Amino acid sequence: MIEKKLIVDVCLSPQLYPAYERGDTIVVVIDVLRATSAICTAFEYGVKDMIPVATVEEAVAYKQKGFLVGAERNGIALDGFDFGNSPYSYMTDKIKAQTVVISTTNGTQAIEAARNAYKIVIGAFTNISALCNWLLLQNKSVLLLCSGWKNRLNLEDSVFAGAVTDRLMNSEKFTTGDAALASLFLYQQTQQSQIKFFHNSSHSRRLAAMGLKKDIKYCFSLDKTKHIPFLKGDRLVV
Amino acid sequence: MIEKKLIVDVCLSPQLYPAYERGDTIVVVIDVLRATSAICTAFEYGVKDMIPVATVEEAVAYKQKGFLVGAERNGIALDGFDFGNSPYSYMTDKIKAQTVVISTTNGTQAIEAARNAYKIVIGAFTNISALCNWLLLQNKSVLLLCSGWKNRLNLEDSVFAGAVTDRLMNSEKFTTGDAALASLFLYQQTQQSQIKFFHNSSHSRRLAAMGLKKDIKYCFSLDKTKHIPFLKGDRLVV
Numbered sequence: 001m002i003e004k005k006l007i008v009d010v011c012l013s014p015q016l017y018p019a020y021e022r023g024d025t026i027v028v029v030i031d032v033l034r035a036t037s038a039i040c041t042a043f044e045y046g047v048k049d050m051i052p053v054a055t056v057e058e059a060v061a062y063k064q065k066g067f068l069v070g071a072e073r074n075g076i077a078l079d080g081f082d083f084g085n086s087p088y089s090y091m092t093d094k095i096k097a098q099t100v101v102i103s104t105t106n107g108t109q110a111i112e113a114a115r116n117a118y119k120i121v122i123g124a125f126t127n128i129s130a131l132c133n134w135l136l137l138q139n140k141s142v143l144l145l146c147s148g149w150k151n152r153l154n155l156e157d158s159v160f161a162g163a164v165t166d167r168l169m170n171s172e173k174f175t176t177g178d179a180a181l182a183s184l185f186l187y188q189q190t191q192q193s194q195i196k197f198f199h200n201s202s203h204s205r206r207l208a209a210m211g212l213k214k215d216i217k218y219c220f221s222l223d224k225t226k227h228i229p230f231l232k233g234d235r236l237v238v
Numbered sequence: 239m240i241e242k243k244l245i246v247d248v249c250l251s252p253q254l255y256p257a258y259e260r261g262d263t264i265v266v267v268i269d270v271l272r273a274t275s276a277i278c279t280a281f282e283y284g285v286k287d288m289i290p291v292a293t294v295e296e297a298v299a300y301k302q303k304g305f306l307v308g309a310e311r312n313g314i315a316l317d318g319f320d321f322g323n324s325p326y327s328y329m330t331d332k333i334k335a336q337t338v339v340i341s342t343t344n345g346t347q348a349i350e351a352a353r354n355a356y357k358i359v360i361g362a363f364t365n366i367s368a369l370c371n372w373l374l375l376q377n378k379s380v381l382l383l384c385s386g387w388k389n390r391l392n393l394e395d396s397v398f399a400g401a402v403t404d405r406l407m408n409s410e411k412f413t414t415g416d417a418a419l420a421s422l423f424l425y426q427q428t429q430q431s432q433i434k435f436f437h438n439s440s441h442s443r444r445l446a447a448m449g450l451k452k453d454i455k456y457c458f459s460l461d462k463t464k465h466i467p468f469l470k471g472d473r474l475v476v
Contacts, residue, residue, distance in 0.1 A: 012391060015257065152417065158420050178390065178441075189426055201416060202416050
């Protein structure tokens with residue numbers, strides 16, 4: 001019998017991170033709509049590294065120093081920056097071998113909350129298989145950190161956390177915390193009943209109302225990249 | 239067509255309450271294992287009122303003044319008090335027409351977090367039908383506040399929140415926030431697959447290990463009482 005000692009758990013809001021913090025755990029930061037999906041895309045399109053910053057002020061300071069900067073709040077790309085939060089905006093040669101600074105409503109806040117973790121990696125449906133296969137090889141506990149929406153739970157990040165939990169639990173290496181189990185059941189329900197769960201997600205509705213259905217479709221696509229961006233110092237790299 | 243303007247949402251940890259706080263909303267405090275189940279039991283057995291306090295120090299102070307006091311931490315009844323957190327401990331004539339002070343690991347912390355809400359009521363499987371029928375008559379938005387476990391999500395409170403959401407959504411009066419939808423899907427999954435979900439709950443396992451299976455069974459029983467305790471000033475009353 002394999003000794004079950006690794007834990008997979010889910011933190012459904014960056015604000016709860018201190019309650020879930022444990023040493024020696026890999027933290028997967030999740031912001032399906034759209035920050036972590038966009039970050040994965042940027043690495044697929046050849047960005048050298050990315051600097052996540054929590055505040056617009058920091059983004060402005062980097063812009064003034066001549067960096068390429070993506071900045072978004074409440075689903076809207078901020079004026080005066082190079083990119084917003086749409087994965088499509090990063091599908092460009094402009095970013096190739098460049099450093100890009102990024103600040104978003106929720107995703108970069110989650111990175112900030114977990115900054116002192118043992119290891120931070122970026123997860124999205126667009127890199128889910130690469131991510132899960134890599135996690136299964138690490139022999140470390142895993143905390144799936146959902147960015148949510150302004151400290152509230154959101155549906156798409158929770159379902160993604162359930163999808164990852166599902167893949168990790170197949171290995172029998174892991175045991176679950178309650179939040180991982182809840183996310184797993186939630187994910188199973190969306191699979192079994194074939195609910196188009198993202199139509200019910202408040203942020204999907206918000207983005208759809210902004211004409212961003214194409215973004216939503218892309219962010220729910222599996223395995224667009226094999227990259228797993230991780231935080232090294234203050235930069236995301238692969 | 240009925241105008242959907244009432245919101246039912248779920249706050250999965252007392253720590254997230256500020257992110258969900260809205261005026262004019264009924265807050266249902268939930269701590270299935272076992273504080274809110276025990277509180278409902280106490281009112282069924284004729285307690286006059288209950289004073290929830292967050293700290294053990296306050297509980298001691300009330301005890302010294304001669305009050306009946308229930309105090310529990312980490313599933314264990316504290317020495318020197320009259321009751322712990324077991325519903326069975328309140329099934330006694332001793333509490334009839336008396337005031338009982340109560341302090342628990344999570345439940346009384348949730349009450350404390352929401353103390354300034356428009357209205358706070360107590361929910362448990364043991365009063366679920368009375369609670370839902372009453373909520374449906376109020377024409378107010380509803381926030382289901384899960385006590386969780388030390389600011390982390392727990393399975394039984396989340397599933398209960400999903401069960402209440404399910405009953406409220408049948409009325410077509412309510413629209414859901416993402417956390418309510420996630421809890422609803424979670425509840426539906428536990429119903430459909432007939433998973434004995436509470437065997438998977440970390441706190442169920444904790445209590446079962448303490449020999450408290452009888453408590454668990456009772457706390458998952460439906461409709462043992464029609465009382466809906468609510469906070470009036472600093473006291474729970476019916």
